[in-house]
Amino acid sequence: MNNKLLLSLVALVLSLVVAGAYFLDKHHISAAGELGPGSQSEGIAPLAPASGELAAVAAPEAEPERKAVQDAAPPPVGKVVRKQSRLPKDVCWVEGRIVFPAKLPSDAGDVEVTARGRRFGGKNDPRREYAVGVSREGRFRVAFSSSTRRGWIDVEGRYLYMAEKLSLKMSELPPEVVVEPKLGGVARGRLKAPPGEQWNDETVAGGKVTLSKWSGGRWAKTVPLEPGGSFEITAVPPSTSYNLSVHTALWMEHEESGVTVKSGEVTELEGQVAKGAKVRGKIVGRAGEPLAEVSVELMCDPTEGSWHHQTVQTEADGVFLFRGVVPGEVVLTATAQGSLAVKKELGLLREGDVRGGVTIELDQGRSISGIVRWGDGTPAGDAWVTIEQDKDARTIAMMIGKKDSQRTAADGSFTISGLEDTICVVRASSRAVLSADKKRSEEARAKGRRGLLRRRGSTHRIKLEDIQPGTTGLILVLEPGDRVTGKAVDDLGEPISRFLISAEPQTGGPSTLDKDDGFQRIVITLDGSFAVDGLRDGAWVLSAHADDHASSEKVVITSPGAGEVEFVLPRHGRVHGIVRGPGGDPVSGANVQMEAAAEGEPQTIEIMYGNWGGKATTDGEGRFEAKDIAPGRKAVYATSEDFGQGLPSYITVEPGATLEGVALRLRSPAGILGQVHGAVGQVARREITIRGQDGVNHRETVTSDSSGRFEVEGLSPGKYRLQLQAPEEPEGRVAGSGLVQAYVSSSREDLYQNAIQFVVLEEGDRERVVLGAPLSNPVQVSGRVTSAGEPVPGHQVHCTSEVDRSRNRATVVTDSEGQYSLTVAGQGSYIFRIGSGRNTTESTHELSQATCRIDFELPAGSFSGSLLGAGGEAIEKGNLKLVRYQDTAGEAVPQKARAVSSASDGSFEFEYIEPGRYFLRASDSPRWAWNQDHGEDLGAVLIDDLVFAEGESRSGFEVQLEIGGLVTGTVLGADGQGLSGAKLKLTTSSGHELSSRRTSRSDWSGGFSISGVGPGTYFLQAQKNGVKSQAQKVHISSSSEVSVQLVLDTE
Template structure:
C-alpha cells in the first residue's frame, strides 16, 4: 500500500474506534444523532409496562447540590488482609444530572497506617471508589464476586457509608511525567489519571503514579485548559502531555414560543465524534461550556420539557470566549422508566436508546437504581433498544409513543442469560491473570438474522480464571485480547446449549519466545515513544512502545518469522537511504523459549522546520496551529496526498504546534524528508505549503475564511424539521458536517476555506446534493430540493464463487456522506443479508451512493468490510433493486503468513468517477515476484484470478490480492497479457 492508503486504512480503523467511544459517551448527553435508521434486532418476547401517570411524578427532582454532603470510609488492604498505608483513595461519580466539572472531579484522601481512609464533602449520589499505592496495581472497589460484581457506592445525604474496602495486588510500576501548556511552561495542580491511578502535578509540572506495567493511556486536565492525553509504556518512558488553553462557549437557552429562560437544561457542545459537557443552565437560562479546543461546535440543549439546537455551529479560536449564543428550545418531553433484571433486581450499568426514523434518536444511561431519564424527546413513535451490562436484552420491546406529555412508568426487563467459564493458561498449563476473554457469536448461515449476544470478560484472575456472562444459546468463538500476550493460535469454537452454562473451558495461549531491541536514528540517538509492531503469522500480535533510551521488550512472542517495524503515526519509520517503496524494518525468527535481540536503524528523527504564520494582509497570527504531515516519496503517491493526509494528523498530534506572539513556530523531532504544512485558526481559516524539506524556514499565509449558506426545501413546499448537511472539498480533503433543527430549511457554515465544494443534504423526507465554490473571504450559496428516498434491495454474492453471502450488514448513504455508526445489535433485520444473500435498506437517496458492507456485529466471518460505490437509479418507484453486489472473501487465514506480490498501484485522484478509476502499477520491488513475472510500471491491472477489477469493481483488488505466501495469483493486464505472480513472504 502507499503511505496514503496505509494512513487512510489505519485512520479509518481509528475512526471506527472513535465512533465506538462517541456512541458509548452519547448516553451522557442524551442524544446522538438525528434521523438514524438503527432499530433493535428481533429476538425474544417484549416486556413493557406503562404505569399510571401521577401528579407526584411532576414534583421537582432531588437536587444533590442542595443536600447535606456525604462521606465514605473504609480500608485499603493487600489480598491477604494486610493494611496498605499511604495509598491514594479517590471517589468520583458518573451519575446523570451532574455537570462536566462534577463528572471530572475526584475527591481524594491518603490511607493511614492501618489502611483506613475517609473521604468527605461528597454529593449524595452514587460514587465509585478507587485506590493506588506504590508497588501495587491500582484497583476500584467492587462488592460481590465474578463478572457481575457491583462497583457503585450509594451515598445518602448527611450520612457516611462505611466498609468500602479496596484490595490492591502487588505488581504496580512507577510512571513519571510532566504536564505543560503549548508554550512549554509547566502546569501545577493538573489532575492526571490512568485508569484507577491518579496524581497531581507539582510546581514543576511533574507527576508520579503507580500503574500496571505495559502500555497505558495517561490523561491530564487543568483549570483553564482543554484535556489532553498521551499513550506510552511504563516504566521507563517520561510522559509529556501538552494542554491547550481552553476556549469557552457561553449563551442562553430560551423557550421558542415566548423567549422565557429555560433553567436546568443540559447543554452539550458537539465536535466531530466528541461531545463536551454537559453545562447546566442557571435560573436565567444561561450556560457556560468550558474546556474546549479551537474549532466549530454544534450546541444542543436537553430539558424535561424542551429540546433545542443552535441555528449554526459556533466557531472558536484559541482561548476565545464566544459571543452569547441563543438556543431556542421547542416543546419536547421526558421519557422515564426502569431497566429491571428478571427476578426483580435492578440494572446498575447500561443504557436505553430510543429511535424514531423521523424524529431522530435519544439516549440515556441507566442510573444506579436501574432508572432511566431520557430528556428532550420530540413527539414520535420510538423503537427502544435496551442494554444492561452482562445481561441479555429481550428486544424487540414495545414502541414508546411520545405525544404532548411526558411518558413515565416504563419498565424494560432483561434476562441473566447464560455463561461460559474457564481458565486462561500458558503453554505449560500455568494460569495467567489480566487477560480479557472475548466471546463472539457466529453467524448461522441458515438463520443469519437470528439474535446473538457477545461477552467481554473482566481481566482474568491471577490463577487465570475468567467468566463471560449474558449469553444466549448458540455457537461462539472464544479468544483473548492483551497487548502483552498473543491470542490462541486458533480461537475456540464452542456451542452453548439451551439452559446450560459451559464450565472449565481452557483457553491456551501459544508457547512464546522473547524479543528485545532498540530503535535509534542515523545519528545514534534514541527514538522514544514510537510503536513497535510485528508483521507476519498471526494477525493479532503483541505490540509495545519504545522507552526513553529507545529500548523495547516484547516478552511473549509466538514462535515464527516476523518483520519488526518501528511505527509513528501509523506509518513505518524509514531506514536511512530508503523510500516508502522499500520494505522497512528487520527480519527476525523466534523459537519457543528463545530471546532474540534486534536493532532498528531509522532516519534521523531530529529534523526541524521553522516559520511564520501570517494573515491575508501579512500580519502575524499568534493563535494558529501548525501541523506537519510527512509526504510519501513512493512512486504510488498522488499529487496533493500530503494535504489530504493532514486531515488525519489530529489523531497523532505529535507535530502540532502553536504560533507565538510574533506568529512564529518551530516543528522538531521530524524524520528527514519533505512535509506538507497546514496552519489553521478558528474553525475554517487555513493555509498550507507543500514539499517543505526539514531544515527549511517557511511562511504560511492563512487566507480569509469564506462561508457557505443555503436552503433546503421539500418537494411541494415547506422545509424539513431537521436535516444534516455535509460539505466536501475533494482536492484538499477538507470536509465538515452539521445538523440543523427547525431553521425553516436554512443552513450556514460560517467559516470554510476557499475551494470547490459538494454539498450533500439528508433528512427523513429525502436527500439531495449540489455544488458551490468559495473564494478567499467569499460566500457560496446553494438551494436544494429534497428528492424522495427509496428502498434499495439487492443480493450479496462472493466475487469468485458467485455463492450468496449471508450475515453481512449493509448500510447505504449518499456518496461522501459517510456512514452513521450503529451499535452491535441495532441494525434493522432487513439490512443483514439473509441465507440467500438478500438485503434491503430503507431511506436511500437516488444518485451516487456508497454502500458499506461489513460482517454482522463487526464479528469475523470470513469477509472484511467493503466500501462500494453505487448508482441508485431514479426510476420514480419507491423500491429499487440493484441486483447482485460482489464482495471478496478473505483469502488468507488468521494464522497464515501474509504474502507480498511486490507491487504497488497508484490510487485514483479524488475527483475520479468510480467507473473511470484504473489500477495502474506505480512501483515494483526490485527482484520481487511481480517484476520476475514480467509486470511493468504503467501496466493496468484489469482482473485478478478472472475477476474483473476495473472501474467501479476496483474495491475488490485489495482483498483478492491479499493472499498467503506461496499463493499464485493470475493478473489480467490492460495490454492483453495474463501473468502469474507467486507471492513471497513479506518478512
C-alpha cells in the same frame, strides 16, 4: 502608648485597608463604556517598575509585593479573581500587557488572565494555574511555579478569547510579554419548557448547553443551564456554522444548527424543548430477584433526525428509567457481567408516551470453566482468561462481538458465564515469575510483610479454538512461545534506551493467528537490546516506536526461528519559521500544519472539516517552532481565523536537524454575500451548504435571515459549491407517497427549489451569489408514467443534464394519474431515471424545444422474494442487486445494477424489470448496523442465469445466505517481494464479480484478507496498474478459510 493613641492608629490602619481595597477594585475593566488600547482611567497610579520592563524572577522573601501575595492579598497589578491559597517562596513572576481590540462593546466586563505551568508545590500540591484580573491599561502580573520550563497564558473576557494560548519558554522570555486576544461574540437565549411543563429546580438541575463547530477548526464550549431555561456563552469565536445542543436530565435534547455569532455582538437565541417519551422498567434474575448495576442501553431509530442512544444503570431495586427519549422505534439491551445480553423491542414511541412495566429477565446462559497451568503442571494463579464469541444481542460496546475476561484464582481455576450457544475462542496469558523475585517475596512474607510477587519473566500464552459453551474441566497449559531478539538504534547507530515493540499477525498469514494475537511491549534498556517472547507460530509484523524518533520500518518475521532484528528509528527534526499575512506583517496565533509529501507528486492538503490540530502555533511575533517532525519531505502551510489558508511550501527535514528560516504566507480571506431569490417562495431561515472543491477544505452550513440574505466570511481562495436546501415544510409533497420534489417547486415549475451555484474566489474577493433565481432559458418537460397501460403514481422522475450534471437537474413525483411536470435549464441531452435510489429505469432523451412531452411506459415484469439467514430467519436491510447483462436475443447489454434492501420480514421486490438474462447479488446488512442481530458472518452470494420474459412476474423466490468463508493470501511482485495496493477480484465461472461488502487490496507486505465469501467455487485474480495475475480457482465452504498466493508482474 495610651489607649487613645492606640485606637487612632487602629482606625488609621483600617481606613488604609478600605481605601486600598477600593483602589485595587478599580484596576479591572469597567462596564461603563467602550475601552481600547491606551485607554486611561482617572485615579489609577502608574505601575511599578515605571519602565514597564518585566523579568521572570524569584522575588526575595523580604519583597513586600511577594509577601502580600503569599498572605493571599491582591497582587499590585490587577486583582486576584479566584481565591489563591498561599504560594511557595520560589514562584516566578511574569508581567505583561494586553493589546485590546480597537473597540470593545460597552458591556465588555472584566478580563481575566490565567497562567498555567507546573505544579506550585510539586507532587503534593496539584495547583498549576494562577488567575488575575487585568488593569484598565491592560497590565497584568501572574505567577508560575519556579520549576516551570514552558508555561501558557490564556485570556478570556465576555467578548475576548485566545485562538491559541500564548506559549512562554521561561528561559527565553521576551523583554515584554504582549498578549493580543481576539474579539469574539456572545450567544445567549432562553428556552421554553415543553407544553404543560415549567422550569424549576428539578428540571434545570444537571442541564447544560453546548455550542460547537467543526468548520474552520473544532471548537466547543459548555455552560450550565440557568434558572428559567436561560443560558449565556461568552468569548465565542465568530463563525456562521455553530451547532447548539441543550441537554436536560428530564427532557429531550434540543439542537439547532447554523447558529451565527459575530464579533462584538450578542446573538439572541430561542427555542422550545420537547418532552420526549419515558421508559421505566426493571431487570430481574431467573428467580425474579432484582438485579442492581445492570447496564441498560436504549437505541432509537427516530422518526426524524439521526439515531438516538442512551445508557443507564439499574438501581438497587433493579429499576431503570429513561427520560427524554426521542420518538421512534426503540430497542432496549440489558447487559451484566456473567449474564447473557438480552434485547427487548418496544416498538414505536411517540412524543409524550410513557412506557412502564417493562421487565427484562437476565439469564447466566452457558459457561466455560477450567484450570490454567504452567508447563510444569503447577497452577497459574492470576492469569488472564479471555473468551470470544459472536453474540446476537449487541450494544454499541459489543458491535463486533464481546470478549469476556477473568483472572484465575490462586489454584488457576476460572468460570466464565454469560455465553451463548456459539463456538468460542479461549485464550490465557501470564508472565512468568523470575526465581529471584520469588525468593524475595517468600523472604518478605516470612518476616510478616506483604511480599508482593512481581511478574517480570517471559510471557506465556495459549489459545484454544472451537470450544463449546458448557465445557467444564478445560485445561489450558501456558506455552512460552518463540522469542525474537535484536537492537533498536537511531540513524547514527546510537542505542535507544526506551521504546515500544509492536507485534501484529501478518495479514493473509496462517489461520492460527488473528488480530487478537497481536501485542505491544515496552522495553527499557541501556544498550538498545531487546527480547520479545510469547510469539505463537506464524508470520508476524514487527515495528518499533520511541519518543523523539520516527517509527521504524516494519519487519516481517516467521516464528519459530525469527532470529535477530535491528530497528532503526530516525531522530525527529525541528522546523523554525515565521508566518506573515498578505501585507507581510507577522501573524500571531496562526496554526502551522505539516503533511508528508512524496517527491514529484502534487500535494493536496486534506484535513477533515478544515484545520484542527497542527504542529505549531505562532507567537506574538509570528514565529513558530515545530518539534517532533519525522524526517522526509513535507508540505507545510499555515491557517488562521483572520486570513485565508496559505499555499503549501515544500521542505525536507533531516534526522536530528533544525531547519531554520521557513517563511509561510497567509492569503487575504474571501467572502460570499448571498441572497435567496423570492421566486422560490420561502426565503427566511433557509439552509445553504457551502463546500470547498478541488482541494479546498471547507464545509459549512449557514441560514438566511428574514429577508433571505446570508453571508460567509473568512474563506480561503479557491472553488466552492453552494446549495440551497429544501425548506423544512417543502411544497410539492404528494399525499401518501412519502416522496418530495427535490429540486423543482410545484407552485412555480420554472424555478429551482434547491439551487446550486459554483463560485471561484480570489484573494480578498467578496462574491455576490443569488440562489433560486428563475432559469434564463427554461425547458418545460411533462408527460405520463404508465406500466401495462395503467398509471404509475407516487414515482420519482429524475432528469439530469449530460453536460452539467451537478447543477442542471430536477426531480418530481408523479401524481395519482401518473402525470409529471418539471423544468430544466436549456435544451440538450438529458438522462431520465424513473424510480428511487438505485432501483430505477433509465433512458436518454434530447430536449430540443421550450416545451417537451415525454411519456414513459415501464416494463410490466417484477421479481420478489425473501432474504433468509443460515437458520431460515428473515434478514432485514440486506443488500440485493439485480443486474441485466443480456437481452432476449442473448446479446450483451451494458450492465446496470438495480439495488433494493430487504424489509423487516426479509421480503424484497424489484419492479418494472425488462425482459432478458440477469444475475442477482445478495449479502446481509453491514456488521456495524446496530440493529442487526444475525450473530453470524453470512457470506455474499451470486445467483446467475435468471431469465425473465416480457411482462413476467416471479414471486416467492428465496435467497438463503450461508455462513461465509475467508480468503487470505499474499500478492508477490516479479522480484518475489510482497506487492502492496493490488486489487483482489473474486468472480464466478460466468465471469461475474462477487462484489464482497468492500474492495480488498493488498497491504504494505502484499497480504490480503477477503471475508464474507459465500460457499461456492470462484476465481481469484490480482490487478495493479492495468496488469493482471493469472486467475486461481478457489473453493469456499461454510466457515472455511483458504490461503492463496498470487504473482503479479508489474514491470
